[in-house]
Amino acid sequence: MEDAVAEQQEQAAGDAVMTRIGQVTMLLHAGDREEARDRYLDLWAEIGETGDPLHRCTLAHFMADAQDDPADELAWDLRALTAAEVLTDERVEEHHQSLAVRGFYPSLHLNLAADYVKLDRRDEGREHLRQARAAIGALGDDAYGDGIRAAITRLEGELG
Known part of the structure; x- marks a missing residue:
């Protein structure tokens, strides 16, 4: 007890x-x-x-x-x-029944990619962007998922 x-x-x-x-x-x-x-x-x-x-x-x-x-x-x-x-x-x-750890990775890797780009470490940025893209299957078909997918696409465009 x-x-x-x-x-x-x-x-x-x-x-x-x-x-x-x-x-x-x-x-x-x-x-x-x-x-x-x-x-x-x-x-x-x-x-x-x-x-x-x-x-x-x-x-x-x-x-x-x-x-x-x-x-x-x-x-x-x-x-x-x-x-x-x-x-x-x-x-x-x-914490919340609808969450899974794998759903965290697209955003975490996207943020790291953006950080590396800001620091002019583009190769490391590309690697984390690749990992973010590989993890997007864990995202829902909702506004949050759409926002992360759009941000990945924008950063990919910035990196060429």
Whole structure:
């Protein structure tokens, strides 16, 4: 019984972390990049380098978008990919039943491709763009999937 209560408390705490990440992301989307960076860093300090992979992947993915320096953006996108590589479908489904880890990869690789292009490392950009293209079968036929597919096509056009 105590184990079940502890598990429920841990899951509730995890949901709270995802809620907090979402709240900071609203700040970011509202244009308050500096405040968002500060709050993401506070959350990162709580989660830690070895914390819940869903939390690390999600936070790092959004933290990358809050960066002004392309090298910093790349570092955070690499953290997101590293976390995704140890993330399980079971953990993702705990957060939202319709999600699967494989659905994260098109966006993660697209972001890395864009980072490398910004840093004039076009060959590495092409490689991640190839991986993004290879993973798009995991995307749904919805606005999100359409947006990722369109962004991949645009970046492919930019790379020639």
